[in-house]
Amino acid sequence: MVPADVFRDQPVLTGDRVRLEPVDARTGEHLVRAVVDPDPEVRRLTGxxxxxxxxxxxxxxxxxxxxxxxxxxxILRNEDGVCVGDCALLDLDADNGGADYRVALNDMAFTGQGYGTEATDLVLEYAFTVAGLHRVALQVFDFNGNAQKSYERSGFVREGVWRDHLYWDGAWHDAVLMSILAHEYADLRAARSG
Structure with a gap:
């Protein structure tokens, strides 16, 4: 349904508060500290x-x-260029026009400020209007209610649960499955602009 190399010419995506720059050797330097020495709570939220x-x-x-x-x-903050996180479309299913989505902020100090939601909105705009995807899906752990609310604001719909998908600190946790379809995104986009 979409070319297998649909993401070859990946653009910079710019919003009001953040801009998304493709990861390469230069921009990847922003991720080194966050990935090698991560915020413990970010590790937990991302499993x-x-x-x-x-x-x-x-x-x-x-x-x-x-x-x-x-x-x-x-994900770079527009006001000062500080890297607040990263995001990706991955596991492309070209035959069925689908991909998975992930986003992570580098530090809990960056949460609750709308950076993740704006990054998600920018990626969905690209996924549906440029890359021509039909479906974008994600998983979020049951204890991360704030992320679930953020995804819902971006149009994701809860569609199921993978039970006991993550073992963390001696307890099992479910993964909540969410997705958004191209026509749902188009309806949401029209409602926001109308």
Missing amino acids: THRRFTEEEVRAWAASRPEHADRADWV
């Missing part, structure tokens, strides 16, 4: 058990331009 080295992060960032089946961005 990230694995630890990464600086070399791994730099090699991964430098390889992003070679991967046209996914789109990765750093």
Whole structure:
């Protein structure tokens, strides 16, 4: 339904408060500290058990331009260029016009300010109006109610649960599955502009 290399010419996406720049060797430097020495609460909210080295992060960032089946961005605050997080469209299903979405802010100090929601809105605009996707899906852990509300503001609809999907601090947690379809995005976009 969409070309397998649909993300080859990944653009910079600019909003009122943030701009999303494609991850490469240069922009990936913004992620090194956040990934190698992450905020413990961010690790929990994203369910990230694995630890990464600086070399791994730099090699991964430098390889992003070679991967046209996914789109990765750093989230930079417009006012001062500070990197507040990263986001991505990944796991492209070209035959069915779908991709998964993920977003993470680098530090809990950046949460609750709308950066994640604006980044999500920018990515959805790109996904549906430029890349021509039919469906964008995500998973969010049951204990992250603020993220679920943010995704709902961007038009995502809860569609199910993966039970006991994450084991963290001695307890099992569900992953809430959410998605948004192209026609739902078009309706939301029309409602916002009308």
